Amino acid sequence: MCLRIRLVKREHKQPAQTVLRESVEPVSELTTNRLSVYLRCLNVLDAAGVRTVSSQAMAEQFHLNAAQIRKDLAYFGEFGVRGVGYYVKELRRHLRQILGIDRGVCVAIMGAGNLGLALADYPGFRDEGFEIVAMFDQSRDKIGHRSRAGVPIYDIRDLRKIVRRERIQIGVIAVPAAAAQGVVDTVAAAGIKAVLNFSPGALRVPDGIKLKSMDLTVSLESLSFFLAQTEDKT
Amino acid sequence: MCLRIRLVKREHKQPAQTVLRESVEPVSELTTNRLSVYLRCLNVLDAAGVRTVSSQAMAEQFHLNAAQIRKDLAYFGEFGVRGVGYYVKELRRHLRQILGIDRGVCVAIMGAGNLGLALADYPGFRDEGFEIVAMFDQSRDKIGHRSRAGVPIYDIRDLRKIVRRERIQIGVIAVPAAAAQGVVDTVAAAGIKAVLNFSPGALRVPDGIKLKSMDLTVSLESLSFFLAQTEDKT
DNA sequence: TTTTGTGAACTAGTTCACAGCT
DNA sequence: AGCTGTGAACTAGTTCACAAAA
Structure with missing residues (x-):
């Protein structure tokens, strides 16, 4: 069992501003495994030059469930933009940070x-x-x-x-x-x-x-x- | 998703007699993975010369849950003897058959x-x-x-x-x-x-x-x- | 309009607790 | 007495469905 640290935009007028809110909710290993899967998907999308992707599009392309993608990501922050989806590069960077692989x-x-x-x-x-x-x-x-x-x-x-x-x-x-x-x-x-x-x-x-x-x-x-x-x- | 075939003793006056009852209940992969774990435990017990083992004893020795062991095994038949437990060699043979590894x-x-x-x-x-x-x-x-x-x-x-x-x-x-x-x-x-x-x-x-x-x-x-x-x- | 983030509903999996067999 | 097999209770995980945001 791990703790989660959720990045939440406090001032939504300054969209890049994020605040670390530490909570004591456990993250299941099933969730973290899926984060790896999402990261692999984003690598593919990024390599293909895709800039943004909706949970729906990702779910269809990689045979996942859209609601689950959203829920998994929402544990760690509000990474998406309503009406648009997720910025591929940005989400990829976030996931690498969450997984702790951004530094080798x-x-x-x-x-x-x-x-x-x-x-x-x-x-x-x-x-x-x-x-x-x-x-x-x-x-x-x-x-x-x-x-x-x-x-x-x-x-x-x-x-x-x-x-x-x-x-x-x-x-x-x-x-x-x-x-x-x-x-x-x-x-x-x-x-x-x-x-x-x-x-x-x-x-x-x-x-x-x-x-x-x-x-x-x-x-x-x-x-x-x-x-x-x-x-x-x- | 797999089907299960449960071995149930019909005539309990003839204890070796078992009848194949085919049902359509699915067996989860979590369960089948645990069957492998149980088989590994039984290998250890058998090698140590242990003849019978209760779900409780097995749970303690290998850090498992006794009720889960019983429930998993009971999906496939009534392999235990009340008041005694399970015969190690016999259960091991059953598990190898259920897993399909009895023939190479x-x-x-x-x-x-x-x-x-x-x-x-x-x-x-x-x-x-x-x-x-x-x-x-x-x-x-x-x-x-x-x-x-x-x-x-x-x-x-x-x-x-x-x-x-x-x-x-x-x-x-x-x-x-x-x-x-x-x-x-x-x-x-x-x-x-x-x-x-x-x-x-x-x-x-x-x-x-x-x-x-x-x-x-x-x-x-x-x-x-x-x-x-x-x-x-x- | 599109799509997120999320409570509510649902489904799956685990553990409890005990009747009933040996 | 001891232990299995199992319904019932509980816990965890998934999917739905929709209000709110862009």
Whole structure:
């Protein structure tokens, strides 16, 4: 659960003037995930040279719900103009600020195996304002080397030091399942407050640390369930 | 939306006797995802030699909700024994059957780049009944080779033929974002009914095909949002 | 007129609490 | 006594529909 900070125009005669009003309403993760989706839509629109877009037009083009777009955005401020819609560039800038990616976010990847190396060089991250600045492993064979794209691999024992030096804010867990809990504990102890986990099974994190898990097995099983059900309908 | 098939004991004097009762109630994806989680818990319990487990005990050990466990399981049958709980091995077998992984499920990976190769050799899949039988790419440099673990890389133009030959049921999209929609269309045309997508942005699939997306950027942005909010509380 | 922002209505999902079975 | 299975109560999330703004 996060708090929201809503930007509200106080003096609507001075339209650029915004005031930070802090409230204690929680924002659901479903909402924040959709903000990312909207940002991706705006990137497309902006690249296509579109200047303004209504919630309706966006909903149609990207198969979303117009009321939900408006409601999600309205949580954070009054970004729209009645009768016009939203200014694409402006809304994009607002969303990047809300998501905290307007200044680059530094990310470390724990585990320099196949998956870790693939994630380190994944181009989609850098494009959106994330920078993979380090990988960590315990294997002597890997420490001191770099990924193909040049991300250095450090000894996991140096985690704390390098987290501080590189201002690492997010840790990605790409180690075998058996090692995952131990690595998460190390990551938390090093002062990282947000963790993206790719290992299967539940991990425990201390309070105040945000854990997001992408369990590949759960996703495949969900698809398998769908197949099993549709088969049975014969 | 899937249909559920509930196993209900009709003759409770013959406790092993179950009857398939087909109903039209939809099962939410949240529920099916939790079934995977329960299966993972049961694997742990079984490996630890535990014979029976109550919903309460499972909830405590794995930080779940007991009523939800019971309700989720009760959708599919009366697997528990009042006063006792659930037989671990038996429930595990039931869940594997419900999820359709009791007979191995064949999976193909589209795209033999870093991510595709990493997924192909990811050990967590095989462990749970999924077999990565093929990768597909369009690059001459890759076609004809194999992943380190031995998964063959085919020409994407041979997709239809190999899907039929290898009985491929699930396709995983691990190609660059720009190519993703085209590849999904090809996958759908080849008769695959379930797709796991790793590329960012929305994909359109024809009706009757199940698409599940794991958007890495959305997840990282969700974490970044959390960090941005907690910083502001200063 | 067009389109936002938002209360109200609705729908989905979770948790409670207990009857009833073992 | 102990625990499941489940209706009822509750909570969260989505969509509708419209007053107000440009």
